[in-house]
Amino acid sequence: MRRPEPIARERFLKEDEILVSKTDRRGKITYGNERFIEISGYSEEELLGAPHSIIRHPDMPKVVFKILWDGIQKGNEINAYVKNLAKDGSFYWVFASVTPSFDPKSNAIVGYFSVRRAPESPKLEKVLPLYDSLLKAEQRGGVAASEAILDEMLKKEGVSYDEFIHSV
Incomplete structure (x- = not known):
């Protein structure tokens, strides 16, 4: 499926709306709630079996997804704007909480569960300059360059x- 060209039109979640999706271990979508399907603009048939990255905006620094994947593959919950x-x-912007789903018998990770809600504007405004600098570093020197900037900021x-995400 061809990725759309980004346009400068923002969609908004209402404060009480929740987007839910589930994926298998490789990130292929196995479930999306009605609101997730609606705001994504894809049909349920288009989403099911597609990689979750189908909705990845090119303005997002890849290092954020690296952190997310590293964390959830270790069995941790990860949050991100x-x-x-x-x-x-x-x-559309979301505050995402992504958790692994475990097999009840083996305790092995069998997939991932993501719950997303509308981000709080003041918090998002604090994240935007960081994401901008990470993306610029990534464009110059790849994910390693943006990861170095993020690591330095977190260490500081x-x-x-x-x-950090919870403190902004």
């Missing part, structure tokens, strides 16, 4: 990524 890309090219603040 994420700019998503809808099928028509519009975008004396917090983990998750602590």
Whole structure:
């Protein structure tokens, strides 16, 4: 499926709305609630089996997804502010909480569960300059360059990524 060209039209979640999706271990979508399907602009048939990255906006620094994947593959819950890309090219911001799903018998990770809600504007405004600098570093020197900037900032603040996200 061809990725849409981003356009400067923002979609908004209402404060009480929740987007839910589930994926398998490789990130292929196995479930999306009605509101997730609606805001993404894709049909349920288009989403099921597609990689969750189908909604990844090119303005998002890849290092954020690296942190997310590293954390959830270790069995941790990870939170992040994420700019998503809808099928028509519009975008929408979310505060995402991603957790692994475990097999009850073996305790092995069998997939991932993501719950997303509207981000609080003041917090998002604090994240935007960081994401901008990470993206610029990534464009110059790849994910390693943006990861170095993020690691330095977190070290300076004396917090983990998750602590930072919750403290903004």
